[in-house]
Amino acid sequence: MTLKLKTSLPAVICMGAILTACGGSASKPLSTAPTPPPPQAAVLPVPSAAPEGDDFHPSNKGWFLAWSDEFLGDELDRSKWEVEKSCWGGGNEERQCYTDRPENIEVINGLLRLKAYPETYTGPQYPQGWPDGSGGQITQQYTSGKVRTRALADWTYGRFSARMKLPKGQGTWPAFWMMPIDNVYGGWAASGEIDIMEAVNLGATCGECSGSEGENRTLGALHYGGVSPQNKFQSSRNTIPGGENSKDDYHVYAVEWGEDQINWFVDDELFWSLDSSEWESGAVSKETHPHAPFDQNFYLMLNLAVGGRLSEDNNAGGFVANNFPAEVLVDWVRVYQCDYDGASSQNCMAEANQ
Template sequence: MKHILTVLVLLLTLITSACSEDKAVVTYELILDKSTLNLTIGEKSIINVVEAPATNEPVVWTSDNETVASVFYGNVTALAGGTAIITATVGDYSAQCEVVVPEPEYQLVWEDNFDGTTLNDDNWTIEVNGNGGGNQELQYYTDRPENVRLEDGCLVLEARKEPYSGKQYTSGRIISKNKQDFTYGKMEARLKVPHGKGTWPAFWMLGYGSWPRCGEIDIMEHVGYDPKTFHCALHTQNKNGMNGQNVHGEQTLDNDVADEFHVLTMEWVQNEFMGYDRIHIYVDGVETKTFGETTQLQDSGDWPFNDRFYFILNLAIGGNWGGAQGVDDSMFNEPVLFKVDYVKVYQLK
């Protein structure tokens, strides 16, 4: 009898122990293999679920800041500097991973502060022509100090109402072609555009080769009849101003943009989003527009923005856009000046 009781006790102990072990493997948590993740822009990583409640429900992945990091079935891609919380959810259970993406570190690689008394011809060429810029503009560009000069630490491009070589206006235009050109980086200028209906100042970049196949990046354009707005645009082989298909953006300020200096910035980033390039335009640090590369644009020849581009600064008068509402000659009662404090280029360390 003693032996039978001993066996029964042993069996009960084993059964109880087995039940306890069964209960131990049942989980009521969702656990990820990472609670924090540090990535650089463009870098990818995978977050795995290592423990989850027994359920037929799928894992749902979300990011609380998709401009910083996106997630697709646990695959995370860092898109911009900042912090994003990646959340995995199964039914009523969830777990999180904090993704930290450092802001890109730029270093200054080139600048012209327009100090001194003469334009640096290692950086710029002064254009001389009256061809209308391809836009039916009314000015003749000269290299005279009346139209192009350095003054008080600024480049000054002055437009004048005067007959000159068959034109009724003169002005200035400088380019950095074959002297200073760049691929990718942060390009920035601090500038002050003139008042006046009929003015058309611009800060822009061109690629090498025939237009529009070479590509054009208009970091800043301003037309005087729209006094509160800065414009930006891209021109390519099939999407350009001649056919009205160019992609563009604009930022409207509270006051006339000609009232003070503004900082215009382009951030041109390689492989920023899913292996594609992107171009961001800012006015005084506020983003105006993001232009993004796609496979379709590559295939059609409409993303030439992966080669060297050079700068152009000019002040046009009239033209098919700047002169769309005519030219108010009364503005020439005061000097019509496009001032540029500096142009700087930064690239990633």
């Protein structure tokens, strides 16, 4: 599939660390979803509050808390989060409609709960904010939840972290990621994308993974370069720390994003770093814009995708309907800024390049 993107699109479009274009590679067609069970059969138990866990301690490194959501109420804070409504599949042939319903998005017991269900649902093709409107109606066989800070909170540089418990199974694809509030350098991916955490098919067959528990890695990624299909990306996978069954626990996923460097962490353990010599935007020269496209305001997103190319082209391959319903549990989301050097954040960052 070739996805035709407009350079005026808002930054709401694509994620996927191994995709060569926003629409993905054309390596093989995705299998057709089997007929799902009726919605009343899809039941998820109410989650307990997250157990206590270690937090990053920003005062030791000069970071200060600038924005957060601890999800302590009984409903989503609409002053912090916008709910995306769309059924187009994110350019990756995902199988869900994102809805603004408690069936898919819930705040309970101190947790944000994004829930994916087998359910026939018809909704708008494109999300709110799409330049040509929401398009026609699309019917999908799954629903799920996606929240974002678009038009409510965005930042250039800082530390961005979330404590999360992830779903398992072939076909699951949760993500914590960032997109630019404006397409300053053009459409995806010329204006960039920062994937803080993606996890596909946890627990599924994995010949490259350590141990015997199957897929036990998350990944970080950076998308940049030209407008698709001239986009570029880099990504790195990381075994979730904590040994056997660690994928069943809560973990803190974070990036430190500075002017000259971006660092990726799980549980405050640095596993990957890139510096500004390793990225660029095809819209401007490196000499005049050495940090582009990652020199503009980005907003945060959390979602649970159902299937899609990154999931269905990896591990055991294909899509397993019995892995749904599924859910992502988010204990908190926190944004830190640097106390020492203002905008660039470099003086607070981990010593990845020393």
